Amino acid sequence: MPRPLIDLLWRDHPDAPAGGRRGPRARVATGDVVATATRLADAHGLAAVTIRTLAAELDVSTMSVYTHVNSRDDLLVLMADAAHATVELPAFGRQGWRSRVRAVADANRALLARHTWLLDVADERTALGPGTIAKYDHELRALTPLDLDAVTQDAALTFVLDFVRASARAAVPTAGAGELAAHWPEWGVRLASYLGGEFGLAQQVGAAAGEAQQGTRDPDFAWRFGLARVLDGLAGLAGA
Amino acid sequence: MPRPLIDLLWRDHPDAPAGGRRGPRARVATGDVVATATRLADAHGLAAVTIRTLAAELDVSTMSVYTHVNSRDDLLVLMADAAHATVELPAFGRQGWRSRVRAVADANRALLARHTWLLDVADERTALGPGTIAKYDHELRALTPLDLDAVTQDAALTFVLDFVRASARAAVPTAGAGELAAHWPEWGVRLASYLGGEFGLAQQVGAAAGEAQQGTRDPDFAWRFGLARVLDGLAGLAGA
DNA sequence: CTGTACGCCGTACAACGTACAGTGTCATGA
DNA sequence: TCATGACACTGTACGTTGTACGGCGTACAG
Numbered sequence: 302m303p304r305p306l307i308d309l310l311w312r313d314h315p316d317a318p319a320g321g322r323r324g325p326r327a328r329v330a331t332g333d334v335v336a337t338a339t340r341l342a343d344a345h346g347l348a349a350v351t352i353r354t355l356a357a358e359l360d361v362s363t364m365s366v367y368t369h370v371n372s373r374d375d376l377l378v379l380m381a382d383a384a385h386a387t388v389e390l391p392a393f394g395r396q397g398w399r400s401r402v403r404a405v406a407d408a409n410r411a412l413l414a415r416h417t418w419l420l421d422v423a424d425e426r427t428a429l430g431p432g433t434i435a436k437y438d439h440e441l442r443a444l445t446p447l448d449l450d451a452v453t454q455d456a457a458l459t460f461v462l463d464f465v466r467a468s469a470r471a472a473v474p475t476a477g478a479g480e481l482a483a484h485w486p487e488w489g490v491r492l493a494s495y496l497g498g499e500f501g502l503a504q505q506v507g508a509a510a511g512e513a514q515q516g517t518r519d520p521d522f523a524w525r526f527g528l529a530r531v532l533d534g535l536a537g538l539a540g541a
Numbered sequence: 542m543p544r545p546l547i548d549l550l551w552r553d554h555p556d557a558p559a560g561g562r563r564g565p566r567a568r569v570a571t572g573d574v575v576a577t578a579t580r581l582a583d584a585h586g587l588a589a590v591t592i593r594t595l596a597a598e599l600d601v602s603t604m605s606v607y608t609h610v611n612s613r614d615d616l617l618v619l620m621a622d623a624a625h626a627t628v629e630l631p632a633f634g635r636q637g638w639r640s641r642v643r644a645v646a647d648a649n650r651a652l653l654a655r656h657t658w659l660l661d662v663a664d665e666r667t668a669l670g671p672g673t674i675a676k677y678d679h680e681l682r683a684l685t686p687l688d689l690d691a692v693t694q695d696a697a698l699t700f701v702l703d704f705v706r707a708s709a710r711a712a713v714p715t716a717g718a719g720e721l722a723a724h725w726p727e728w729g730v731r732l733a734s735y736l737g738g739e740f741g742l743a744q745q746v747g748a749a750a751g752e753a754q755q756g757t758r759d760p761d762f763a764w765r766f767g768l769a770r771v772l773d774g775l776a777g778l779a780g781a
Numbered sequence: 782c783t784g785t786a787c788g789c790c791g792t793a794c795a796a797c798g799t800a801c802a803g804t805g806t807c808a809t810g811a
Numbered sequence: 812t813c814a815t816g817a818c819a820c821t822g823t824a825c826g827t828t829g830t831a832c833g834g835c836g837t838a839c840a841g
Contacts, residue, residue, distance in 0.1 A: 425718050445742075459711070564785090607830075608788055
């Protein structure tokens with residue numbers, strides 16, 4: 302059984318337990334497992350990260366993976382923290398809170414675009430990792446100009462990041478999209494007949510929104526719209 | 542093989558195909574399957590909704606379930622639409638947009654509190670269901686006082702609902718929470734030693750936020766905070 | 782009465798995470 | 812130097828999941 306998760310998360314820290322030196326040298330390190338799993342997830346989605354394919358990719362036996370990682374759930378935490386550690390954290394300098402928040406939002410949007418699978422990792426233990434904590438610390442600084450108390454500052458950051466996550470999620474084709482597209486010719490007419498004249502507003506707005514979404518015209522309208530709303534929403538805190 | 546999903550979604554509509562009258566009478570209807578699955582999901586989470594336990598609950602054989610539902614994925618869509626159909630859609634009357642939006646947010650919060658598993662259903666085909674469409678139509682009306690164009694109106698509603706979803710998700714203990722709590726005595730001190738004096742802001746704010754979250758003091762601070770931000774954010778659209 | 786559409790069911794398969802019981806290898810304490 | 816024991820690694824096996832497939836019996840249409 303490998304070291305506990307907390308030590309695996311901090312495995313690069315000087316104080317991290319190195320583990321005994323006995324026995325054969327490990328052919329792969331925990332970092333390799335995490336990196337390979339991340340590559341798989343980037344390429345084929347989180348569902349493609351199975352212990353078996355991961356082991357094959359690492360050229361070790363299936364069960365060998367458990368030498369470096371306690372469980373698949375732990376692995377996801379390690380992957381998430383490693384991903385968080387990759388985001389750049391440039392000092393904000395003299396920027397005002399608006400451009401700071403904008404920078405944070407953009408960075409997270411890019412992160413989630415690179416690693417869509419992060420949307421499917423919801424494990425509280427991620428908060429224990431060095432990458433996650435460093436990122437959190439940095440992002441809190443985006444809000445210091447607003448001079449909020451601690452609880453409010455945390456809530457404000459959560460508010461921003463939740464928007465980014467939702468926005469990123471909308472950009473991903475969800476389950477059943479293929480089915481829908483495949484049957485749309487039949488189902489579309491069927492649906493129209495069911496609807497008849499009812500729900501006119503929904504039909505009109507839905508059609509317009511759907512058209513705008515897949516048309517090349519302004520692909521990220523929703524992003525700019527939402528981010529503007531977020532900033533306007535936070536603006537009320539500036540004067541308080 | 543049962544009827545296609547679109548017809549199952551609209552199975553209560555007068556024009557829905559009734560299916561032939563031959564063969565033995567069905568012991569359960571699609572609606573029963575959906576209702577039972579919903580009960581299971583409410584009580585034990587979506588993971589507890591397996592075809593086998595569902596069949597046992599309905600007192601039929603495992604494979605019989607597939608007579609009434611095409612697949613588990615389809616079932617989730619049916620469950621989601623049925624849940625959407627339960628929300629009340631009271632006319633807004635003379636209310637202004639602020640209280641309308643507030644009502645929509647509250648209704649969705651209550652819905653997600655009743656059926657937490659809705660957070661785990663992300664299937665685009667849900668949008669085809671009568672309950673979902675009726676709900677969408679109603680919620681769009683919350684924004685009509687703002688007099689937005691169709692695309693913006695849809696984006697604004699999405700903005701509100703995404704906030705509610707994120708808020709609801711935060712209220713649910715995520716995976717690994719048990720593990721975390723179990724090992725916290727050891728891991729807490731370990732983490733403190735790893736952190737040392739670094740990331741002071743994160744430590745301070747994180748501690749305050751964590752304390753406030755589990756303290757009885759103001760359990761839904763984040764909700765009120767976020768909703769206020771959302772409303773403030775939308776306010777900018779009123780004057781345009 | 783007969784054909785057939787339809788509800789129901791038992792068996793079986795592939796894939797998953799992972800527990801368990803090893804086997805072999807190497808640094809170390811005697 | 813040698814025995815000890817820690818450690819990386821592996822094969823087998825179990826329980827669980829969704830569901831494809833084929834068969835069986837029922838009750839209505841002709």
